[in-house]
Amino acid sequence: MLHLILADAELELVPEELWNHPSVINVAQRRGKKPRNILLDSTFHHSAIREHFKGEENRRGRPDIAHYFLLNSLESPLNLKNDLRVYVHTRNNEVIFIRPETRIPKSYNRFVGLIEELFHNGYVPSKKDPLLWIEKLNIKDLLRKIGEENVLVLCSKGEKKRIYEILEKDQVVIIGGFPSGTFMSDIKNFKKTSIFDGDLTAWVTAYEVIANYEFKFSIL
Amino acid sequence: MLHLILADAELELVPEELWNHPSVINVAQRRGKKPRNILLDSTFHHSAIREHFKGEENRRGRPDIAHYFLLNSLESPLNLKNDLRVYVHTRNNEVIFIRPETRIPKSYNRFVGLIEELFHNGYVPSKKDPLLWIEKLNIKDLLRKIGEENVLVLCSKGEKKRIYEILEKDQVVIIGGFPSGTFMSDIKNFKKTSIFDGDLTAWVTAYEVIANYEFKFSIL
Numbered sequence: 001m002l003h004l005i006l007a008d009a010e011l012e013l014v015p016e017e018l019w020n021h022p023s024v025i026n027v028a029q030r031r032g033k034k035p036r037n038i039l040l041d042s043t044f045h046h047s048a049i050r051e052h053f054k055g056e057e058n059r060r061g062r063p064d065i066a067h068y069f070l071l072n073s074l075e076s077p078l079n080l081k082n083d084l085r086v087y088v089h090t091r092n093n094e095v096i097f098i099r100p101e102t103r104i105p106k107s108y109n110r111f112v113g114l115i116e117e118l119f120h121n122g123y124v125p126s127k128k129d130p131l132l133w134i135e136k137l138n139i140k141d142l143l144r145k146i147g148e149e150n151v152l153v154l155c156s157k158g159e160k161k162r163i164y165e166i167l168e169k170d171q172v173v174i175i176g177g178f179p180s181g182t183f184m185s186d187i188k189n190f191k192k193t194s195i196f197d198g199d200l201t202a203w204v205t206a207y208e209v210i211a212n213y214e215f216k217f218s219i220l
Numbered sequence: 221m222l223h224l225i226l227a228d229a230e231l232e233l234v235p236e237e238l239w240n241h242p243s244v245i246n247v248a249q250r251r252g253k254k255p256r257n258i259l260l261d262s263t264f265h266h267s268a269i270r271e272h273f274k275g276e277e278n279r280r281g282r283p284d285i286a287h288y289f290l291l292n293s294l295e296s297p298l299n300l301k302n303d304l305r306v307y308v309h310t311r312n313n314e315v316i317f318i319r320p321e322t323r324i325p326k327s328y329n330r331f332v333g334l335i336e337e338l339f340h341n342g343y344v345p346s347k348k349d350p351l352l353w354i355e356k357l358n359i360k361d362l363l364r365k366i367g368e369e370n371v372l373v374l375c376s377k378g379e380k381k382r383i384y385e386i387l388e389k390d391q392v393v394i395i396g397g398f399p400s401g402t403f404m405s406d407i408k409n410f411k412k413t414s415i416f417d418g419d420l421t422a423w424v425t426a427y428e429v430i431a432n433y434e435f436k437f438s439i440l
Contacts (some may be wrong), residue, residue, distance in 0.1 A: 065326075164435060215384060215435060
């Protein structure tokens with residue numbers, strides 16, 4: 001089984017400091033929601049983020065990264081064969097668990113609506129039989145819960161290796177869910193590995209891991 | 221060099237029959253454009269498509285497929301190393317050429333705006349030095365233009381093969397750019413190959429090809 005963790009994903013509801021910002025009120029009104037119940041999205045809230053979270057304006061409010069990560073991983077042959085588990089860990093130490101049979105909305109707007117519902121209720125679509133649910137967990141707690149010892153942290157500043165060579169049959173791979181910068185989570189006990197000379201997006205990194213795992217273990 | 225063609229992509233401006241449909245007028249007004257200048261998008265125009273294009277309601281208006289295809293392929297190590305060329309061929313026999321250094325907008329809304337500008341002007345950002353441009357070409361003309369003889373058509377109904385085994389160093393791979401159904405283009409002279417027991421999305425298929433090519437020819 002391959003476990004893929006998108007870590008420190010920039011996925012959060014609009015923080016309180018921004019509830020009165022015009023760009024936030026605008027989007028909230030258009031969607032018939034309260035500012036506190038919509039996702040922070042740099043496409044719409046970039047100036048608000050710049051004003052209130054200096055130095056983080058090129059980092060925060062990126063639900064699209066989690067969306068592309070899930071669209072790639074959940075649609076992969078590996079997942080369709082039930083050999084993959086994916087987790088989205090957020091900057092606020094929440095973990096979104098996703099049942100492998102979940103079909104994530106292809107439309108970005110619908111994805112955003114789904115995640116907002118998830119943050120609001122804690123589960124989607126029902127508490128009894130959720131496809132997605134949230135738990136308050138940091139990366140260490142999540143790793144303990146997964147209970148797998150082979151953990152690989154991918155990072156462009158790590159030691160360069162060929163991903164195919166190092167994947168084990170039972171493997172956890174941690175990928176950053178942010179557009180730039182470094183991990184916020186405490187992962188200093190893990191060796192960092194780089195699979196390419198340069199930055200790769202989270203969704204491309206995820207699929208490199210998936211495709212190489214499929215190839216190594218004859219899934220495809 | 222690997223050439224990836226997204227063929228018969230469901231990417232088109234709103235057809236004339238739908239210019240007066242409320243859902244089309246709605247979206248056009250909100251974006252300050254004329255109905256004829258916005259992309260057909262099943263998220264917003266599904267009922268209009270169902271009314272006017274019976275039997276195609278689960279097929280037409282899918283700019284998201286081209287978007288995910290480009291986000292995956294242009295961000296890949298293979299493209300970053302300049303060993304990939306991608307083409308989006310549409311249902312109306314237009315071909316979008318994309319320079320490898322193009323950074324496609326991550327935001328879906330911005331991508332839609334970019335493609336609308338492209339359909340309107342024929343190029344983006346400038347005629348003299350375009351990153352994307354459109355030519356009126358069918359698949360056969362495109363293949364002639366590429367001038368590569370190894371052509372592979374991927375299709376879930378084709379003969380099952382391991383993609384790694386069959387890729388050549390100089391290779392054209394054709395992937396369907398539609399969510400369901402079969403190719404509209406005349407590709408009957410090409411053998412169809414399937415890489416998995418079941419349907420895969422275009423963007424996942426594209427990355428399987430890319431990752432296996434990278435592995436086979438030691439790019440990654």
